[in-house]
Amino acid sequence: MTGDGAILSVRGLSKRFGGLQAVDRVSFDLMRGEILGLLGPNGAGKTTCFNMISGVHRPTEGTIHFDGRRTDGLEPHRMAELGVGRTFQIVRPFASMTVAENVMTALGRSNYRGIHPLFRRWDTKPCRDGAMELLERVGLTSYAARNAGQLPLGDHRRLEIARALALAPKLLLLDESFSGLRHEEVARMEGLIRSLSDSGISILLIEHNMKVAMSLSQRVVVLDHGRKLAEGSPEAVAADPEVIEAYLGKGGIVDAAGGV
Amino acid sequence: MDLFLEQLFNGLAIGAIYALITLGLALIYGIFGVLHVAHAGVYTIGAYIGYGVYAATGNLALAFAVSALLCALTGVAIERFIYVPLMKYPPYVPLISSIALFMATEEFCRLVAGPYVLSFSTNLPFPAFSFSGIRFSSNLTGVYVIAGAIFFFLWILTTKTETGLALRATSMDAPIASSLGINGALAVDTAFALGSAIAAVAGILVGIYYNEVHPDMGAMPAYKSLALIVVGGLGSVEGAVAASLLLGVAETLLIGFAAIPLPRDALAFIAMIFVLMWRPTGLFGARS
Known part of the structure; x- marks a missing residue:
């Protein structure tokens, strides 16, 4: 079922919310170690795709294979256990916990099952050290x-x-990690994502900032109105008349598309 | 002075029992977002099961254990089969169902055990003693020891263990917690099981302390614990416990010493009105 070297294979993925067809028969593969950009105007269905891949929504139709097994319809905590980490478009830290505790919460994932760990302590030295290591990796x-x-x-x-990262993910889903960042933070985030990719994590990113998306992604998939409009190298996709029209139609990103 | 201290200790015991009922409600509201009015029904059922097991076997420890276990299962069953299917509707739907369910449990107890007041006449197996003129009955000592042990157990569980961390994370942000590998449904089950088991213990303690078990015994706790979780800060377990202890003491002292022409049960609601005027988020509800 899974393509050669693909860590994530999406086939004919569709999601309907009542009368709204949010995602309509989308198919693509994400190769191991690849950075794939998922682009498209607002309302194109990008986040809905993320939600289906990470288990938040069950697809209306279609299949998802992750790391050699079929995963559509699995719950989010199962996907996290299998090695799918994700971020959210609107940041939502556990605000009343410390930064380190936020990371430690995710480090305990393998232990949240069953009755056996009911009384296991979470605030242990290995857990604290693990959290510090991850914070060092992202510079916090x-x-x-x-x-x-x-x-x-x-x-x-x-x-x-x-x-x-505390989930030791094989696949990272990044939902607009660049939005709202200042110029120097953008460069820093770009460096971080490249270093994660170099360490062997496959990355699927949703991005509005076309310049960043085009420079980071090895390949991009463009969605519009829930459908796949184009797929290919950033250069090829940016030159695609249909893609340019989709963006122009939305009052979009002429410079960025033309600037690549 | 002795009378004052004696009243204070009695009031604390009553507050501790309120706290045992209310903390389950706070735990469940914090993680699940439903005002589980039927929690007081679980408490009544717990008292009856405890009474029944004790009447049949004469073993009080067994009565506590069986009642806590069966009530934990009842709580999880209510959650799975009644609330979860209703969560897709607006919040008043599970709330109204919860009120209906509470009335149903009262009627169920009335049907099964009869409309009488049953006398749960036994003493908790703890020593009675006098300390500088203040008398501690074995029941009073028992309430202190049992409630204290449960508070300590819950404090360890929620602050130190991975289970507690999963509960805390789920109550703060369930979708994020699940994206970090925490099984939200299991966390909710845990809250219902814990809260209901503790309510069962509270039911038995009340039955023994006042020497009565009856179908309507959940009515006042149902309303009072709602007022208490609001005063404590919705969903805050510490707040619910603090508010309960305060209310137990305030009720007892005010009735004992001040000639207030109001029924003691009105106090909780008066307190709720004043606290909400002063601090709309409740005593421990600073964070939103």
Whole structure:
């Protein structure tokens, strides 16, 4: 079923909410170690795709294969256990916990099952060290003891990534990790994502910032009104007249598309 | 002075019993978002099961254990078969169902055990003693020891263990928690099972402390515990316990010393009105 070297295979994926066809027969593969950009105007169905891949929504039709097994319809915590980490478009840290505790929450995942670990302590040295290691990886060690609610937006986005990394993911779904970031934070985030990719994590990213998406992604898939409009290298897709029209029609991103 | 202290200790015991009922409600509201009015029904059922097991076997420890276990299962069954299917509707739908379910449990107890007041006449197996003139009956000592042990157990569970972390994360943000590998449905089951088992213990304690078990015994706790979780800060377990202890003491002292021409049960609601005027998020509800 799974293509050669594909860690994620999506086939004929559809989602209807009442009368709205949010995603309509979308198919694509994500190769191991690849960074794939999922692009498209607002309302194109990108986040709905993410929600189906991560188990939040059960697809109306179609199949999802992750790492050699069929996973459509599995619950989010099962997907997390299998190695799918994700971030959210709107950052949502556990605001009354510290930054380190946020990460430690995700580190316990293998133990949240059954009655046996009912009384296992969570605040242990290996867990604290593990959290610090991940915070170091995203550059947040100095904020470890701070309340997560007080972080600036750019740091929130990196905290979300640290939390997702605590799952030791094989696949990372990044939902608009660049939105709202200042210029220097964008460069930093780009470096972080590249380093994650270099460490062997496959990455699927939704991005509105076309410049960043085009430079990070090895391939891109463009959605419009729930359908796949184009797929290919960033250069080929940016030159695709249908893609340009989809964006122009929305009052979109002429410079970025033309600038690649 | 002795009378005052004696009243204070009695009031604390009553507050501790309120706390045992209310903390389950707070735990469940915090993680699940439903005002589980039928929790007081589980408490009544718990008292009856405890009474029945004790009448049949004469073994009080067994009565506590069986009642806690059966009520834990009852709580999870209510959650799975009544609330979960109703969660897709607006919040008043599960709330109204919960009120209906509460009335149904009262009638169920009346049908099975009869409309009488049953006398649960036994003493908790703890020593009675006098301390500088204040008398502690074995029941009073028992309420302190049992409630204290349960508070301690819950404090350890919620603050130190992975189960507690999963409960906390799910109550803060269930979708995020599940994306981090936490099984939200299991966390909700755990809250219902724990809360209901503790309500069963509270039911038996009340039955023994007042020497009566009857179908309507859940009515006042149902309304009072709702007022208490609002005063404590919706969903805050610490707040619910603090508010319960305060109310138990306030009720007892005010009735004992101040000639207030109001029934003691009105106090909870007066307190609720004043606390909400002063602090709309409740005593421990600073975070939103």
